[in-house]
Amino acid sequence: MTRKHLLRPLAATLFLLIAAGFRVAERPITVYLIGDSTMANKAVKAYPEAGWGMPFAYFFDQTVKVDNRAVNGRSTKTFIEEKRWQSVSDSLREGDYVLIQFGHNDEVKTKKSYIDEAGYQNNLVRFIEETRAKKANPVLITPVARRSFDAEGKIQDTHAVYSQLVRDVAAAQSVPLIDLDKRSQVLLQSMGVENSKLLYLHLAADEHPNYPAGKEDNTHFSELGARKMAQLVLADIKALKLALAERIVKNP
Incomplete structure (x- = not known):
């Protein structure tokens, strides 16, 4: 074999090593999550309740830090009023991401967190x-x-107005949109009335020490539900072909 032929595989190997080195050395970024209780981290006393931001954090490689700033009961209004958004904004660096999911508390007129559509x-x-x-x-x-x-077992659209407002803003501002409302409705419908309880905080009396009287909550997630919702978000990050998708851990 000639020297020229020997150099070709060496050059190819060197190129792959250099490329791999650049991937490993890719600048770390932070993914900020801002939103309400359906996304938020939970205290131990609330387990097995979980926000979908909790399992979401474990699906990325070492170049990504997930900083979950979502808080129970917050709306866009109160998140701003309490300077929580200012703290995120001050911390942002080039290349970071902000995943924005509000609506549960914005839309309820009887809550102090309510804010009108505009x-x-x-x-x-x-x-x-x-x-x-x-x-x-x-x-x-x-x-x-x-x-x-x-009564017929059909899932109901409980966020029709405020979800559409998010879609409208996304279109007007040319912002990537993850339609978690529609995606989660499809999941719930596929599971049906009874099995879908597994995704939410449904506990019988004495089933868990944090809820000795039991719990029937159709808004907040169990650990399984949080993971399923996180997977829906991750699937759309891939479908949208966001650069962030390249940092999701891949199966070997």
Whole structure:
């Protein structure tokens, strides 16, 4: 074999090693999650309740830090009023991501967190503009579905108005949209009235020490439900071909 022929495989190997080195050395980024209780980290006293942001954090390689800033009971309005958004905005660096999912508390008129439709959209636009100003990447997410079936076993759309507002803002601002409302409704419908209880905080009396009287909650997730919702979000990150998708852990 000639020297030229020997050098070719060596050159190819060197190229692969260099390419792999660049991938490993890719600059770390932070993915910020801002939203409400359906996304938030939970205290031990709330287990087995889980927000979908909890399992979501484990699906990325070592170049990604997931910083879950979602808080129970918050809306776009209260998240801004309490300076929680300012803290995220101040921390953003180029290449970071902000996943934005509100609506559960914005839409309920009896809550102090309520904000009207125009105000909700204005707040979403603010998140987008201030994220882009830092050369970071905003992603809008519609509010995840509540477990609500009619008498015929058909899933009900409980966020029709505010989910559509998110879709409208995403289209107007050319922002990637994860339609978690629609996606989670499809999942719930496929599981049916009874099996879908497994995704939410449904516990019999004495089934868990944190809930000795039992619990029937059709808004907040069990550990299984949180993981299923996180997987829906991850699937859309891939489908949208966001650069972030390249940092999701791949099966060998």
